[in-house]
Amino acid sequence: MKERLIADIDNNTGPNKTADTLGTCRGRVRKKGRSKSNAVKIPLHPKHSTDLGMISISDEYIKLIPCNGTKGQTDAMEQEMDNLPVLVSKTDKASMVQLSQDQLTIKSQKGFRTARATHAVKAGCWYFEVEVVHLGATGHARVGWCSKRADIQAPVGCDKHGYCYRDIDGSKLHAGVREVYGTEGYGEGDTVGLFINIPEKPKSEDEDLKEGLVEEEKEKDLVRWRGGTFEVVPKEAEEVVEEVPGSAVGFSKNGVFQGVAFRNLPRIPYFPSASLFTLPSPERLAEVKFNFGPTFKFPPAAVFDGGSIPRPVSELSTTSIPTDAV
Numbered sequence: 001m002k003e004r005l006i007a008d009i010d011n012n013t014g015p016n017k018t019a020d021t022l023g024t025c026r027g028r029v030r031k032k033g034r035s036k037s038n039a040v041k042i043p044l045h046p047k048h049s050t051d052l053g054m055i056s057i058s059d060e061y062i063k064l065i066p067c068n069g070t071k072g073q074t075d076a077m078e079q080e081m082d083n084l085p086v087l088v089s090k091t092d093k094a095s096m097v098q099l100s101q102d103q104l105t106i107k108s109q110k111g112f113r114t115a116r117a118t119h120a121v122k123a124g125c126w127y128f129e130v131e132v133v134h135l136g137a138t139g140h141a142r143v144g145w146c147s148k149r150a151d152i153q154a155p156v157g158c159d160k161h162g163y164c165y166r167d168i169d170g171s172k173l174h175a176g177v178r179e180v181y182g183t184e185g186y187g188e189g190d191t192v193g194l195f196i197n198i199p200e201k202p203k204s205e206d207e208d209l210k211e212g213l214v215e216e217e218k219e220k221d222l223v224r225w226r227g228g229t230f231e232v233v234p235k236e237a238e239e240v241v242e243e244v245p246g247s248a249v250g251f252s253k254n255g256v257f258q259g260v261a262f263r264n265l266p267r268i269p270y271f272p273s274a275s276l277f278t279l280p281s282p283e284r285l286a287e288v289k290f291n292f293g294p295t296f297k298f299p300p301a302a303v304f305d306g307g308s309i310p311r312p313v314s315e316l317s318t319t320s321i322p323t324d325a326v
Helices: 071-083 205-210 313-319
Strands: 002-008 063-066 088-093 105-108 113-117 124-134 140-146 162-166 172-174 177-179 191-198 219-225 228-233 248-253 256-263 271-277 286-291
Touching (some): 105 271, 271 286
Antiparallel strands (some): 124 191, 140 162, 248 256
């Protein structure tokens, strides 16, 4: 897919830059050839928006969704996923998140920031673990599963593209809605197990016919804002994603399953992910360590309907292909 950067709001540059718009978070970004009424409106405070914490949604605006970035960044991510086992991605994480040399431990400070794995679950029953190494007096963690459209500059579960388990009181979070879930929270020294089950999609005759067909290459318009790169998508082009009956997400604490947290997930790829928070300038950064398997501290049991024992996420390196579809 061809890509072009139509505006860089952070640096006040781009073909559509105007002195009174780009350069402030209240600016309007106009696609070339579109009228002013079809602009993207970026609010001053992300918490005031209704989707992704990035833009105001209304019928007169087109939409921005997070994407992998420029063509060079996309190529780097695909190469990373081709050549490495399942690890925490070097590119698909917030810039504030520090990644260890073995790409299994993340550290961060200040506001919530997220890191995702290099591979995604598309179908099947899967499991990985996250060990809480350090939180300190002000640190917090959220762990879960999210799609490519989830905002990495915010915690997992803050938007509709992620599902998380919170360290505070063991509650769950999706689309910014917090609900009672676990019997208690988790903290330093605890190991959280993360389960997901997405039943295989039956193949239809229409899908068989589509296989091997090459779609027409389209141009992707990108906007850079707040350290992230976003794709400009007309609202009418947003795809309706089917929910998958029997799909589910659940979590365990030190080997004790806390129950099914979410059901009937949209059929999209889900990446293992974690988010960290501390107040600025802590003596030690908040830290968690991923374990994608195949050996686990608390081996998973069959917790979902159907009785399938989850496979280690480490096996995704041999079963999935690099994806930046969602």
